[in-house]
Structures are given as C-alpha cells and as structure tokens.
Amino acid sequence: MMSTQSASDLLKRDVVTPVTAIIFLAIGVTGVMLFFHFGEAWVKEGHEWLGLVFVAAAAWHLFRHWRGFSGYFRRGLPRAVLALSLVVSAGVIALTAHGDDDNGGFSPRALITAMENAPLTKTAVIMGLEPSALEALLQEKGWTGAGPNASALSLGAAAGVNPMAILAAVHGAAQGGPAQEGAAQGSPAQ
Secondary structure, X not given: OOOHHHXXXXXXXXXXXXXXXXXXHHHHHHHHHHHOOOOHHHHHHHHHHHHHHHHHHHHHHHHHXXXXXXXXXXXXXXXXXXXXXXXXXXXXXXXXXXXXXXXOOOOHHHHHHHHHHOEHHHHHHHHOOOHHHHHHHHHHHOOOOOOOOOEHHHHHHHHOOOHHHHHHHHHHHHXXXXXXXXXXXXXXXX
C-alpha cells in the first residue's frame, strides 16, 4: 500500500505539474492571439479564467517552495534580475494601460483607436500627407467606397482591409517611402 506522503508527491508530480504546464501553454497561445487581435471573441474570457487558475497554481508553487525561492533574495544577480523584471513589468503595464481621460491619462490603445476612427483626410494631414496624395494612394490601392470623410476603420470594413494596414500605408506615403505594400495588402479587416 502507498503511503500518504508518496500519494501526495505523486499527485503533485503527475497531476499538478502537467496541468500547470498545459495551462501555461494555453495562456501563452491565447495571449499571442489576443496581442495580434486574432479570434479575440473566442479566447479572451478563457484566457482570463485560465490566467486566474495559473496565478493560483503559481502561488501554491511559491508557497510550497518558499525556502528555495527565498534563497534568490540572498544572491546579487538573482536579486538584480528580479528587480529588473519588476521594473520592466511595471513599465509595460504603465505604458499599455488604458488612461483615464478625466485625469489626462495616456493610453497608446486609445490613441490608435482615435486614429482608426478619425477621418483619413485629417489623419493624413497630421502624418504630413497632402489630401491629393491621400486620394491618389487610396485610388492606387483600390480602397474606395466609404465616402470622402471615411475613417481607416470604415474604409477597412468597406474594402476588406485591416485599418492598421491603411494607416501604415498612409504613414509610409507621408514618409516618402513605399506605401507599406506588404502590410497594406496582407491583413484582412477584423
């Protein structure tokens, strides 16, 4: 008969570890999908719930192995790596967080959303592209049908093109380079 201790070790090694590894893999895959806005509606909620389960598993693991983990705080290099990881994580969160408009917060996502929703004529001028050059670019690409005050979002929906590809093409044309051929043609509208 198996002792209680070995059954507990067996459960941890043969059940908890593989489950945690699979959850890590699922969070990684769905995180990449969310980053590239691929299938967001299908994976967002699952990603969030699995993230909570993963946090619980990580907390359990940290509690279980606290003595070994606390050894990292006594050595210089691991302490520096932990501190750097904390600073980088805080910086990424600060730069990508949704700002509170009432308090003047900054949000790159809000900025991009505003650019996608603004009339392309205004966006092009801000990027340094004359309205006549914008019109020529849109004709050249075959991106028509959304009206003269179309946004990248509405034009993308009408033309079947990712709005970011349209903005990239406008930016490329404004910089005097190619109008981002690969980006402009490769991504379908979301």
